[in-house]
Structures are given as C-alpha cells and as structure tokens.
Amino acid sequence: MRNKRKNAARLALLNAAFILLCLVTLVPVLYALSISFSGQGTALSGSLSFLPKDPTLENYRAILFDKPFLRWLKNSLILSAGTIALAMLCAVPMAYAASRWRFAGRRGMLRLLLVLNAFPQVLSMFALFRVLRLTNTLNTHGGLVVIYAGSMCVFAIWNMKGYFDTIPKEIEEASKIDGAGDLQMIVRIVLPLARPAIIVTCVMVLITVWNEYLFATTFLLDSQSYSLAGGLYQLQSNDYSRNWSVFTAASMLASLPLLLIFFKIQKYMVSGLTAGGVKE
Amino acid sequence: MKKGIALLLALALCLGALAGCSQPQSQASDPVTGPSQGADSPDTPKDPVTVTVWHDGDEGIMQTIADQVNAQLADDQITVVFEKKTDMPNQLKLYGSDAANAPDLYFYAHDVLGTFVAMDILAPLSDVIDTSVLADHLSMTVEAGQIGGTQYLLPVYFETLVLLYNKALWEGDIPGTTEELYDYMVAHTDAAAGTYAVVNQHTGAYNVSPFIYGFGGYIIDEDGKPGLNDPKTIEAAEYNRKFGALQADGDYNTVTTLFNEGKAAAIIGGPWLVSGIEAAGIDYGVASLSDIKLPNGNGLAPFSGIQGVGVLKTALADKKDAVAKVLTAMASPEVGVDLANKSGCAPANNKSYDDPQVASNEMIAVIQKTASTARPMPNIPEMNAMWGPAEAMLTAINKNGADPAQAAADAQAAAEQAVADMQ
Amino acid sequence: MKQKLRWKPWLYCVPALLLILIVIAFPIVYTGWISLTNMNLYHWADYQVIGLDNYVRALFKFDSGFLSALATTLVWTVFNMVIQIGAGFFIALGLNAPGLKLSRVYKTLLMVPWAVPAYISILLWRVGMFNTEFGILNKFLSVLGFDKVDFLASNAIAFISCMALNLWMALPFMISTIDGALQSVDTSLYESATLDGTGFWVRTWSITVPAVRPIIAPAAVMTTFITFKQFDIIYLLTQQRGYMTGATLNTVITYAHQNAFASNNYGLSSAVSMLLFVVIILFSILTNRSLRED
Numbered sequence: 001m002r003n004k005r006k007n008a009a010r011l012a013l014l015n016a017a018f019i020l021l022c023l024v025t026l027v028p029v030l031y032a033l034s035i036s037f038s039g040q041g042t043a044l045s046g047s048l049s050f051l052p053k054d055p056t057l058e059n060y061r062a063i064l065f066d067k068p069f070l071r072w073l074k075n076s077l078i079l080s081a082g083t084i085a086l087a088m089l090c091a092v093p094m095a096y097a098a099s100r101w102r103f104a105g106r107r108g109m110l111r112l113l114l115v116l117n118a119f120p121q122v123l124s125m126f127a128l129f130r131v132l133r134l135t136n137t138l139n140t141h142g143g144l145v146v147i148y149a150g151s152m153c154v155f156a157i158w159n160m161k162g163y164f165d166t167i168p169k170e171i172e173e174a175s176k177i178d179g180a181g182d183l184q185m186i187v188r189i190v191l192p193l194a195r196p197a198i199i200v201t202c203v204m205v206l207i208t209v210w211n212e213y214l215f216a217t218t219f220l221l222d223s224q225s226y227s228l229a230g231g232l233y234q235l236q237s238n239d240y241s242r243n244w245s246v247f248t249a250a251s252m253l254a255s256l257p258l259l260l261i262f263f264k265i266q267k268y269m270v271s272g273l274t275a276g277g278v279k280e
Numbered sequence: 281m282k283k284g285i286a287l288l289l290a291l292a293l294c295l296g297a298l299a300g301c302s303q304p305q306s307q308a309s310d311p312v313t314g315p316s317q318g319a320d321s322p323d324t325p326k327d328p329v330t331v332t333v334w335h336d337g338d339e340g341i342m343q344t345i346a347d348q349v350n351a352q353l354a355d356d357q358i359t360v361v362f363e364k365k366t367d368m369p370n371q372l373k374l375y376g377s378d379a380a381n382a383p384d385l386y387f388y389a390h391d392v393l394g395t396f397v398a399m400d401i402l403a404p405l406s407d408v409i410d411t412s413v414l415a416d417h418l419s420m421t422v423e424a425g426q427i428g429g430t431q432y433l434l435p436v437y438f439e440t441l442v443l444l445y446n447k448a449l450w451e452g453d454i455p456g457t458t459e460e461l462y463d464y465m466v467a468h469t470d471a472a473a474g475t476y477a478v479v480n481q482h483t484g485a486y487n488v489s490p491f492i493y494g495f496g497g498y499i500i501d502e503d504g505k506p507g508l509n510d511p512k513t514i515e516a517a518e519y520n521r522k523f524g525a526l527q528a529d530g531d532y533n534t535v536t537t538l539f540n541e542g543k544a545a546a547i548i549g550g551p552w553l554v555s556g557i558e559a560a561g562i563d564y565g566v567a568s569l570s571d572i573k574l575p576n577g578n579g580l581a582p583f584s585g586i587q588g589v590g591v592l593k594t595a596l597a598d599k600k601d602a603v604a605k606v607l608t609a610m611a612s613p614e615v616g617v618d619l620a621n622k623s624g625c626a627p628a629n630n631k632s633y634d635d636p637q638v639a640s641n642e643m644i645a646v647i648q649k650t651a652s653t654a655r656p657m658p659n660i661p662e663m664n665a666m667w668g669p670a671e672a673m674l675t676a677i678n679k680n681g682a683d684p685a686q687a688a689a690d691a692q693a694a695a696e697q698a699v700a701d702m703q
Numbered sequence: 704m705k706q707k708l709r710w711k712p713w714l715y716c717v718p719a720l721l722l723i724l725i726v727i728a729f730p731i732v733y734t735g736w737i738s739l740t741n742m743n744l745y746h747w748a749d750y751q752v753i754g755l756d757n758y759v760r761a762l763f764k765f766d767s768g769f770l771s772a773l774a775t776t777l778v779w780t781v782f783n784m785v786i787q788i789g790a791g792f793f794i795a796l797g798l799n800a801p802g803l804k805l806s807r808v809y810k811t812l813l814m815v816p817w818a819v820p821a822y823i824s825i826l827l828w829r830v831g832m833f834n835t836e837f838g839i840l841n842k843f844l845s846v847l848g849f850d851k852v853d854f855l856a857s858n859a860i861a862f863i864s865c866m867a868l869n870l871w872m873a874l875p876f877m878i879s880t881i882d883g884a885l886q887s888v889d890t891s892l893y894e895s896a897t898l899d900g901t902g903f904w905v906r907t908w909s910i911t912v913p914a915v916r917p918i919i920a921p922a923a924v925m926t927t928f929i930t931f932k933q934f935d936i937i938y939l940l941t942q943q944r945g946y947m948t949g950a951t952l953n954t955v956i957t958y959a960h961q962n963a964f965a966s967n968n969y970g971l972s973s974a975v976s977m978l979l980f981v982v983i984i985l986f987s988i989l990t991n992r993s994l995r996e997d
Contacts, residue, residue: 011802018797018805022812025871028824029815031831031839090719097715106712116727118983120932120956123976126737126969127730129374138381150726153719155925162921182711211821217366218374221381229820234366236826241536242556244830251823258818263811373967377748395967399747472851474836484945529835529853531946538836661744668965671947679856679949701760701966702744 036060036249059249069250071224072231073257075141079216079227080209082145083152084202090149091156091201096186098157099164100172110158117154125218132219139221147215152205159204163197164190199268203261210258228254328357329602333589335387336368340555341623342387345436348618349609358602362387369395369664376401376592384595384603389585390424390433394661396590397427403591405431409604413611421628424586424656433588434607435628437619439550440654441490441582442646443478443567444557449545454567458574462523468545469526479535480548482524483678485670486657487548490569490580491516493655499670504662504699508673509692514684517677519574524678551624551643566646570653584654586628620644626651665698731980738973743966750970757974764962764975772958773982776931779862779954783869783930788923790870791877792915796907798878799885810882817875825939828868829855833940853948855941861950865936872936873926884918885911931986932956955979 030050036059037052063069098106128147129138137143167190175189191198209227216230226234232254236247335342342362349360363383365371369392375382376399386396396402405411411431414422418438425433443454451468455461461478468477481487485499492499497513500506507513528534528544536553538544540560547553548569557564570579589610595603609615616627617635624643632638657663673691676682738757742750794813798806816824832838833854841851854864934956941950942957953961959979963972 007802011800014797014800014803015805018803018809021794022809025813025816027839028827028831028871029819032827035831086722090722093715094719097712101712103709103712109716113723115984115987116723116731118928118932118987119727119731119980120934120976120983122934122956122960123734123979124727124730126374127733128726130733131725131729133378136380138378146722147726150722153722154727157719158921207817213820213822218371221363221365221375223363229822232820233822234364240826240830241533241540242559244537248827251819251827254820254823255815255818259815262814262818266811266814395744398744401747472845481945483947483949529948531834531948533830534834534836543836665966667944668961671944672951675947675949676951679853680951697962698966701963701968701971703968 032248032251035245036252038245059245060253062243062246063250063253067235067246067250068224068226068231069228069253072226072228075225076210076228079141079144079148080206082141083148083209084205086145086149087152087156087205088198088202091153091160092186092191092198095157095160096164096190099161100169110161113154113157121151122214125215128215129219138219139225141220141225144215144219147219148205148209148212152208155204156201159201160194160197163194167193196268199265203265206261207258210254328359329599331358331360331385331595331599331602331606332383333360333362333385333387334365334368334372334383335362336365337387337587338552338555338623339364341552341619341625344618344622345387345610345615348612348615349606352609352612352614353605356602356605358605360385360606372396372401373399377594379594379597382592382594384599385589385591385606387436387587387589389587389657390435390659391585391657391663393425393433393590393659394427395664397432398661401593402432403593403596405434405591405607407596408591408600409607413608416613416631417611417628418630418651420584420651420656421586421588424659425588427659433586433590434611435586435588436610436615437588437625437627438584438586438647438651439552439625440584440647440650441487441548441550441569442643442650443546443569443572444539444549444553445546445565445567446539446542446544447563447565449542450565454572456571456573458519458523458572458580461572465523465526471526471528474538474543476526476528476538476544478523478546478548479527479538479544480523480530481532481535482520482527482530483671483674484530484532485667485674486583488517488520488674489655490548490582491520491574493581493583494574494578494653495519495576496578500658500660500662500666500695502658502660504660506662506666506669506692506695506699508670508695509685509688514688517674517688518684520674521678521684524674530678551626551647554624554643566643568646568650570650579653581653581655582650583657584651585657587625588628661702662699665702666695669695669698734973734976737969738977740970742970742973743968753970757970758978760971761963761974761978764959765978768953768962769955769958772953772955775862775952776954776956779866779933780927780931783866783873784923784927786866786870787873787877787926788881788919791874791881792912794874794878795881795885796911798882810878813878814875816871817879821872821935822939824872825868825936828871829940833864855948855950858950858952861941861948861952865940865952868940869930869933869936873930876922877926880919880922881915884915887918928987931983934960955982 034050034052037055037057039052039054039056039058097103098110132138132143132147135143137146171193172185172189175185211229212227213229213233216227217234220226220230223231223234232247232250235243235250240247333342339362342364346360346362350358353359368386368388372382372386373395376396382401393402414431414434417435421435421438422431424438425431425435445454455464465477469475485492489499492513495512495516497510497516498507499513524530528538535544535547536549536556539547539549539553540556540562542560542562569582572580574580589607591603591607611629613627613629613631613634616629616632617638619625620627620632620635620638620641624641626644626647627633627638633644638644669691672694673687676687676690677684737750738761739752739754740746740750741753741756797803798810800806803809819827830837832840835841835851835853838854840854844850844852852860855861933954937952937954938957938960941948941952942961956979959972959975963975966972
C-alpha cells in the first residue's frame with residue numbers, strides 16, 4: 001500500500017519533470033510559431049507572450065505564394081530522394097561485403113574511410129567546385145546529389161555494416177541452398193532483416209540534405225532550383241529586420257515534413273540507430 | 281557469372297539514379313526570363329539576348345534599374361535580369377572565370393573592385409564602350425571606378441551615411457555638434473525600457489567611419505598600409521565608445537528594427553533603409569552628418585560607396601554588343617532619375633539632377649551635401665582584408681571594455697598579417 | 704571459387720569507393736596540391752608550384768592563438784559530450800520508467816528540435832532567444848526585474864549560450880539512441896536485480912550502464928566528431944562579419960577560417976587546411992581507441 005503511494009508520487013514527479021522539460025525544449029519553437037501567426041509590425045518586439053497579436057495567416061500565404069517555397073520544397077524532395085537512392089545503392093553492397101567477408105585490406109580500408117571522413121567539408125568547397133565544373137554539373141541537382149551522397153557514404157557504410165554484423169549467417173546459408181545469388185539474397189533476405197538500420201540511415205541522410213545550405217547556394221545558381229534550406233538562407237542571409245514573421249512561418253513549414261517522417265518511423269529509429277553497436 | 285551480371289546491374293542502377301536526378305534539373309534551371317521575352321514579334325529578326333547581372337543588394341533598387349534599362353532596350357530585344365546572390369563577391373571568386381555559369385555583369389559597391397581586377401576577371405569598360413558616356417558623371421564616382429587609371433566600374437548611384445530621424449519622436453532640432461548629440465542621447469535613452477535616441481552599428485567599420493575620418497584617422501591608405509593604430513584612429517574609436525554604449529548591441533537587424541518599430545528616434549544609415557522605413561509607416565526626416573561637428577571642429581566624414589556595374593571578361597565573347605547597349609542605358613540620366621525618385625538613391629550622372637523632382641528630393645540633397653566631407657571607400661584589394669580586423673577592434677573596445685590602444689595594436693597586427701597573407 | 708572470392712568483395716565496394724574517391728578523397732588531394740602552389744588573388748589562373756613555402760608560413764598560424772583555440776575545442780567537445788550523454792541517459796531512463804503512460808508524447812515533443820533545419824535553429828536562437836532587445840530570455844529577465852544580459856558578449860557566457868544551442872540541437876539524437884539501447888537491454892536482468900532488493904542507483908550503475916555502453920558507442924563517437932568539427936553554431940552566433948558580438952571564442956575550425964581564409968590566398972589556406980587535417984586525425988586516433996571494431 002505504502003509502496004503504491006510512493007510509486008504514484010514518483011510518477012507524478014516524473015511527469016512534472018517531463019512536462020517542464022518539454023516546455024523548455026519547445027520555447028524557441030513556440031516562439032517561432034507565435035510570431036509566424038502575428039501581423040506585420042509586431043514581429044520582433046512585443047511583450048513576453050506566446051499568443052500572437054492580431055492572429056493572421058498572412059505570413060503563411062506570403063511564403064507559400066509570393067516566394068518559390070513550393071518549388072524549393074519540391075527541389076528538396078528531389079535532392080533527398082536522389083541522395084538517398086545513390087548513397088544506399090553504393091553503401092549497402094560495401095557494408096555487406098565488409099560485414100560478411102574477411103578479405104585482405106578490409107580493416108585498413110574501413111579505418112582509412114574514417115580518417116578521410118575527418119576532413120572538414122567546409123574546406124573542400126573549392127575542390128568540389130572544380131569537380132563539378134570539370135564534369136559540367138555545376139548548377140544541376142545531379143552534381144549536388146553526388147556530393148551529398150559521397151559525404152554521407154562513410155557514415156552509411158559504418159552504420160549498416162554494424163547492423164549486418166548482427167544478422168546471423170545461418171539465415172543466409174539457408175537461402176543459398178535455394179540457389180539464390182548473392183545479390184538476390186541481399187535484396188530478399190538481408191535488406192528486410194536490416195530494415196531498421198536501412199531506414200535510420202536513410203533518415204540521417206535525409207536530415208543532412210534537408211539541412212544543407214552552403215553547397216546548395218554555392219553550386220546552384222538559379223534561385224528556382226534551390227533547396228528549402230538554401231532558399232531560406234538566401235532569403236534571410238543578412239536582412240531579416242523586414243520579414244522576420246515570414247521567415248518564422250517558412251521555418252515552421254520547412255520543419256514539418258521531417259517532423260511527420262519522425263512520427264511515422266519512430267519505432268524503427270529506436271532499433272536501427274543503436275543495433276549498429278550490438279556486437280556479438 | 282550470374283553474380284557478375286547482378287553486380288553490373290547494381291552499378292547501372294547507380295548510374296541510372298544519377299542520370300535520373302539530373303533530369304528534373306534541366307527544367308528547373310530554365311533561365312528566368314524578363315517580361316519582354318514574351319513580346320517576341322515575328323517581324324524583328326534579331327535574336328533576343330538576356331544579359332545577366334549578379335548583385336547582393338536591395339531587390340527594389342535593382343528592379344528600378346532593370347525596368348528602365350529594359351524599356352530603353354525593348355526594340356533591341358535585349359533584356360537585363362538581376363539575380364540576387366548572397367555573399368556575391370565570394371560567389372564571383374568561384375564563378376568569375378567560368379564561362380558557362382558566370383554572369384555577364386555584376387552590380388556592387390566599388391570597394392571590391394580591386395579584388396576582382398587583381399583576379400583578372402573583369403574587362404576594362406573601354407573594351408566594350410566609349411567611356412565618354414561617363415562625361416556627365418560626378419568625378420568622385422568615376423574615379424572610384426578606376427584601378428590604376430583604368431575604368432572598370434560604371435557608376436550608377438552613390439550612397440553615404442546620413443542621420444534618419446523619426447519626426448514623431450525626435451524633440452527639437454538635430455544638434456549641430458556630436459557633444460550636443462551625445463547629451464541628447466543621454467537624456468533620451470532608456471536601455472532598460474528598450475527605447476533609444478540614436479542607434480548605429482557602432483562596431484562596424486563602415487558605420488564608424490564618420491568618426492574615424494572626421495578625426496583624421498584612416499582604415500587603410502592608397503598604398504595598402506593599415507591605419508588602425510594611427511593615433512587619430514584610436515582617438516576616434518575611443519570617442520565612439522560612449523556613443524556605442526547608448527546604441528543597443530549595434531547589430532544591423534537590431535538597430536534597424538528598433539528604428540522601424542519606433543523604439544529608436546534616429547538611426548545612422550543610408551538610402552537602403554528607406555523602403556523598410558516607409559513600409560513601417562514612419563514619417564522620417566534626413567540630416568547630413570557633415571553638419572554635425574566633432575570637438576575638433578570637423579564635420580563627421582562617412583565613407584561613401586559608389587554602386588555600379590562591372591563587366592566580366594567571359595561576357596565579351598558573344599554578348600559584347602548587348603553588354604555595350606546595357607551599359608550605355610545604365611549610364612543614361614533616366615536611370616538616375618528613376619532611382620532617385622523611386623528609391624532615394626543619389627545618381628552618379630550629374631544630368632539626372634536637372635529633373636525637378638530629383639532636385640527637390642530631401643534624401644538626395646542630404647547625400648549630395650554629405651559628399652563634400654565623405655570619403656569614397658578605398659578600392660584596393662587589401663581593403664577586403666580590413667573589415668574583419670577593424671570590426672574586431674571596435675567590438676573589443678565597445679563591448680569588452682578593451683583598452684583602445686591595445687585593441688588597436690592587436691587589430692593592426694591582424695590586419696598587417698592579413699594583408700601580408702594575400703601575397 | 705577461391706579465386707572468385709578474392710575480387711568479389713572489392714567489386715561490391717567499387718561504387719561506394721568511387722563515390723568516396725570523388726567527393727572525399729579528391730578534395731583532400733586537390734587541397735594538398737594547391738597548398739604547394741602560389742595560388743592567390745594575383746595568381747588566380749596562372750599559379751605555379753612553389754614547394755613547401757606555404758607550410759612554413761602556415762606553421763606560424765599554429766601559434767598561441769591556435770593552441771588556445773585547440774583548448775577551447777577540447778573543452779567544448781568534452782563538456783558537450785558529457786552533458787549530452789549524461790542528460791540523454793537520464794531522460795531516456797525516465798522515458799522508460801514503468802508506468803509512465805505519456806512517455807510517447809514526451810518523446811515525440813522532445814524530438815521536435817531535431818526536425819528544425821540547423822541554420823534556422825541558429826537564427827531562431829540568435830534573434831528569438833539571445834537578442835538583447837527582442838530575445839525571449841531578456842524579456843523574461845526584465846519581467847522578473849533583472850537587467851538585460853547580452854548572452855553573446857563575452858567568452859564565458861557566449862560559450863554557455865553556444866553550448867545550450869548545441870545541446871538543444873543534438874540532444875534529440877542522443878535521447879533517441881539511448882532510448883533505443885535501453886529497450887534492447889535484456890529485462891530479465893532487472894527482474895532478478897529487483898528481487899534481490901538492489902536500489903535504483905546501484906541497479907542503474909551496475910546493470911544498465913554496462914549493458915547500454917557498447918550499443919551507444921558508435922553514435923557517441925560519431926557525435927564527438929561532429930561536435931569537434933562544429934563550425935556553424937559558434938560562427939553564426941558570434942562572429943559572422945558585421946555581427947561580431949564581442950566574444951572571441953574560437954574553435955580550431957573557426958580560427959583557421961578567420962586567419963587563413965579572409966585573405967583569398969588559396970595556397971596558404973590550403974596548407975592550413977592540411978595541417979588542420981593532421982590535427983583532426985590525431986584527435987580521431989585518440990577517440991578511436993574507444994571504438995574497437997570486431
């Protein structure tokens with residue numbers, strides 16, 4: 001009896017702590033949300049309040065229809081899909097090979113990749129410009145996709161290799177007897193088993209592409225072909241004194257797709273992010 | 281064997297994904313065409329030409345120029361398109377020599393001119409047009425567009441810092457001396473309540489230049505020697521500190537918003553603020569900084585920036601004629617008149633001032649008056665390396681209470697290092 | 704068959720290696736090449752090899768200023784990681800407390816910052832939270848009757864502000880990772896421990912922590928790298944041109960950026976980049992000891 005009451009008190013305390021934590025976490029978001037519904041002029045000033053003054057949808061209308069927001073959204077989706085496809089097509093076979101076969105140079109190569117990945121990418125800008133110029137892919141989404149995929153490739157390989165390590169070999173052996181080829185087996189047996197890791201890797205790639213603005217605004221020249229992050233960066237780079245409320249509306253809209261995806265895949269996130277670390 | 285084929289397939293898929301991704305791009309990168317593009321009539325045999333201009337300025341100002349130039353060149357089937365590029369100078373460093381993607385022209389203040397000329401990506405104006413089109417231009421603006429005696433920049437308008445004040449908030453006249461101005465600021469600033477008398481970007485070298493040059497100091501001389509530790513510069517920076525203490529954090533967006541929201545009675549700024557101020561519905565007045573005297577008797581002497589167009593070498597190959605026509609149109613007094621009347625910019629072409637509306641424009645009269653004490657920013661390449669150290673010095677003095685002499689010595693060393701690093 | 708096995712694994716690696724070669728390896732080699740030339744404003748197109756001169760000059764950039772930046776970077780990395788893992792662990796532990804019905808709701812809400820693009824987060828915090836005139840923190844302080852605080856003005860407070868933002872942006876990932884790890888821990892261990900009457904803290908320390916540690920190690924190492932290389936937060940919050948706030952906080956990357964890239968001397972800045980790369984490799988060797996493969 002006493003224990004029960006103690007437990008209830010503990011739970012109440014925990015709930016209170018979490019409510020407080022969530023509130024603190026959400027302060028910047030609530031702030032942005034409130035500004036995004038505020039009328040012009042009340043944007044930056046105003047008192048400490050999370051309720052918008054003279055609520056309006058004008059900011060959302062402005063960003064959706066006066067700016068190429070939908071175009072940028074579409075570009076972000078294209079870039080994300082392309083990057084995920086390319087990164088996975090390259091990384092899955094290598095992760096599989098590195099996990100399943102012990103071949104000469106394997107360990108050295110995996111370590112070398114980590115070392116190479118330590119080079120800060122901001123410093124590669126000029127060289128990447130040369131690559132794109134040489135291949136005539138400046139100002140194309142394709143060029144950017146290759147860069148994004150390449151920069152996420154090492155992470156993807158490591159993350160998925162870790163997960164593949166945890167899949168018992170016996171399952172594959174069984175399917176081999178059925179006469180399935182390696183690739184067939186990867187597609188039919190390994191990928192479904194590794195689904196959590198695959199999904200999580202894809203999401204990490206997606207987040208990277210969704211966030212990236214520096215390469216997007218440097219290597220794409222036409223404002224119509226910017227990604228969301230790039231477009232918003234260009235929109236707000238130095239002067240946000242005039243359309244802060246429009247910007248907050250845009251940032252809420254830009255966060256929405258990722259939020260929806262997180263909700264959708266939350267249960268996979270859990271096992272996939274971590275199983276990479278499970279070692280036998 | 282089978283596995284080999286499967287692998288090849290995987291590779292092909294990779295390549296396919298690549299090709300697939302570049303597909304939608306070709307649509308997306310269709311050039312944004314100006315309005316006159318659609319007005320193709322069958323009886324004009326000439327091919328329409330689009331001249332691209334990169335800028336990093338106010339889109340309203342660029343639109344004003346584009347509208348006037350496009351109207352003048354409609355018969356020639358030439359359209360100018362202004363494209364805004366964040367951090368345009370750095371973009372141009374990458375793309376300047378890339379014929380496929382470089383713009384034909386760029387529009388920017390004259391202080392980056394030396395850098396571009398050193399990189400050898402600009403063509404002298406005389407390669408494209410007869411520079412006699414500049415005969416009617418103010419000599420200060422023409423000279424600012426020259427490097428080593430060669431004209432690279434076609435000046436379009438010039439700007440300088442002025443004092444913009446909110447007529448509803450400012451009490452009495454604008455003081456005639458900086459000391460009186462300071463007294464007014466002390467009496468009318470309540471930082472805790474968030475109301476200010478005068479705001480300024482008090483840690484930015486451009487916005488503190490009125491003090492530095494008014495005191496006789498300098499940021500960098502014509503020979504590329506930094507002057508941050510010049511005793512006069514230090515004196516000016518030290519004097520600026522007490523003003524900075526009453527001017528909020530000095531960030532561009534903070535001070536601009538304070539003024540636009542009626543929380544600051546005056547702001548030191550330029551015509552680029554006007555569209556925002558008007559959108560905020562503020563009844564504003566303009567005063568010249570030259571009329572405000574420093575303790576040494578000199579008027580405040582701000583930097584002036586000459587905004588204009590330069591021609592990329594890569595544009596000469598197949599657009600030379602079109603570029604020449606665009607430049608000639610931009611040099612015309614009409615562009616200046618439109619800019620003055622619509623955006624409050626002071627035209628570089630003297631003839632624009634014959635227009636009665638321009639002649640009676642308060643902002644332009646004040647800018648012109650300030651031009652008497654204003655200094656065109658240096659346009660040597662070394663200037664680019666100076667903004668950072670100068671700002672670091674002012675920030676250290678105003679925000680961290682650093683000893684001005686020490687901050688100046690540090691900044692001077694950093695500036696000299698940066699200049700030396702260029703070679 | 705044996706013959707086949709020798710080249711087959713490499714064949715599987717070809718697409719990925721090709722991609723990495725182009726996007727990761729080539730820029731490093733190219734930077735190395737440029738570092739040997741005199742490419743700068745005055746030799747933009749007609750640069751030539753000048754040997755190791757740039758390295759001699761670059762070494763001077765690795766002076767006391769660099770050492771203090773390196774120290775800042777290490778402190779920054781350690782503080783962030785300790786707090787991230789510590790806080791992430793306890794929050795995840797709380798989320799998994801038996802009987803907490805709303806845990807899914809809490810978790811979802813705590814994930815929200817993750818969805819906000821990084822650049823937008825930084826700007827939102829800079830203007831919406833830290834600004835002296837419009838920021839929520841200062842409005843809150845003035846409601847309580849305190850003076851305004853410039854949260855980015857001096858090094859100590861700017862460091863804390865940058866860290867708060869970094870934690871806000873990075874914690875969701877950590878919580879999510881540790882939460883997943885906790886759920887994969889064998890619960891039978893707990894049951895026997897509870898029967899034994901062991902207390903919460905002892906149980907956590909002796910069972911949960913060891914069980915979770917190997918699972919979160921890769922994520923922790925990856926995050927350590929990201930934290931070490933963090934550029935945007937400190938740069939955009941305190942030292943963007945025209946927006947210097949007064950803090951002179953530098954990490955190795957912002958230091959290199961400030962000292963080598965402002966001069967448009969690509970030969971010199973490439974040499975600095977290569978030396979910086981060496982520093983980061985040394986750092987990664989130290990960290991990698993905790994990430995043992997096999």
